[in-house]
Amino acid sequence: MGRVSSQLRHDYKPGRSLSDRKIPRLRLFLVPAILLLGTVLLISLNDAGGTLHSPKAVSSGGPFGGIQTLEVALPRKASGELSSIQPDTEVHGPVEHDIGHETAGAPEETDPGEAPEASALPEGETLALRIKPGDTLDRLFRRQGLSLADLATMLEVKEARNALAVIKPGDEIQVVHNGPKVLALTRELSEELTIRVLRDGDAFSVDFLADPVERRIAHARGQIKTSLFEAGSDAGMSDTLIMNLAGVFAWDVDFALEIREGDSFSLVYEEVWQDERRLRDGDVLAAEFINQGRVYRAVRYRDPNGKVDYYTPEGLSVRKAFLRAPLDFNRVSSNFNPNRLHPILKTKRPHKGVDYAAPKGTPVKAAGDGRVIFRGRNGGYGNCVIIQHGGNITTLYAHLSKFAGSARKGSRVSQGQTIGYVGATGLATAPHLHYEYRLNGVHRNPRTVPLPEAAPVAAEYRDDFLQAARPLLAQLDAITPTRLARAD
Ligand SMILES: [Zn+2]
Structure with missing residues (x-):
């Protein structure tokens, strides 16, 4: 047991938290992403020079370097899939041209004379607008000096109105404009579908770009x-x-x-x-x-x-009716020796539960569905929650730093719901969760007790x-x- 504990402690040292581990992977991902971006731009440049396709896809980005990739990438979406995703939507505008297909080595199948501008957004400045808390489209347009009359005209188109009906903080909307005049607006509706609202004289038309996942x-x-x-x-x-x-x-x-x-x-x-x-x-x-x-x-x-x-x-x-461990394993740093001298009382006491050492603030979950019958200070247990489950089973969670607001005394909790957070209140020298499982009032080992099964x-x-x-x-x-x- 001691050997395994030390391995765990070694492996879960604080420097290797989950979020830290992701950083090198992100860097690894960025390198091919940048290479890919360069390749896509090169392909588009070749394409523009050789076949007169989409010259504006590259030139219209202006100073917004990041936006250029979007304009180049959009036409790659296969609009042929559209009918299966939006059967009720009338598709306006010309058919999209597939740059990826063309550069893949079948130029004879395409006719450069058809719809030369189809895949490009109109020329103009491109803005990526990120929605902030409290934003409305009105406020967003006003802040950017964009025409509110254009916004009203766009919203006259039913599909555009539906697509823009709900905006929430963090969402992004792309606008191509020339001064206050709006030329196009695009919004990703889902991972697989993007709407484009395009100026068409004094009005706006709508098309959808589908890009199914596999x-x-x-x-x-x-x-x-x-x-x-x-x-x-x-x-x-x-x-x-x-x-x-x-x-x-x-x-x-x-x-x-x-x-x-x-x-x-x-x-x-x-x-x-x-x-x-x-x-x-x-x-x-x-x-x-x-x-x-x-x-x-x-x-x-x-x-x-x-x-x-x-x-x-x-x-x-x-x-099963109960989780084996009432907290996420990746936060647990080591086992405690159950036969230890009590660290504060210095006497050997029978240990009636399982101790999970974890950083202060780690969420503690209800092991099973039940009702909170105790929540508060409880002697050596410190801040403590007791849950009554079916079958005359209770579970107890001790030394919590604080309680979750939704798990008050008398409230029903469901399995996996956060009821409190790891701490070191009561008789504890370091943050840990002390967890007990009692059947008919008798302590059972929560790690070995047979658990009732679900349907x-x-x-x-x-x-x-x-x-x-x-x-x-x-x-x-x-x-x-x-x-x-x-x-x-
Ligand atoms: Zn304990």
């Missing part, structure tokens, strides 16, 4: 030497994907305290791609985790009613589930080393 299947596997994060990172997994993998097994495995060297995992998951670019990791589709020799497997399943959850290969829910796949969907799970489990088998016996 989900690809990917695999990863790894073996733990020091930590799940390190093994996952070595396997090419993002931090989010690692957390999602841990989330699938959070009811069976205490990732904060029970991970051992030699534990292993494999998973089948989705990656989200757009324009041959990987945007992010998607859902975990199937996964296996071997913790101290025990094998856990889970498959993601969406039943015909649209309910999505993870199940064992037999169709049992992986969820399995509904009987009428069982065949559908088995059919959906089979190929995913086969993929999992294909990437998992063979073994003689399986414990599941």
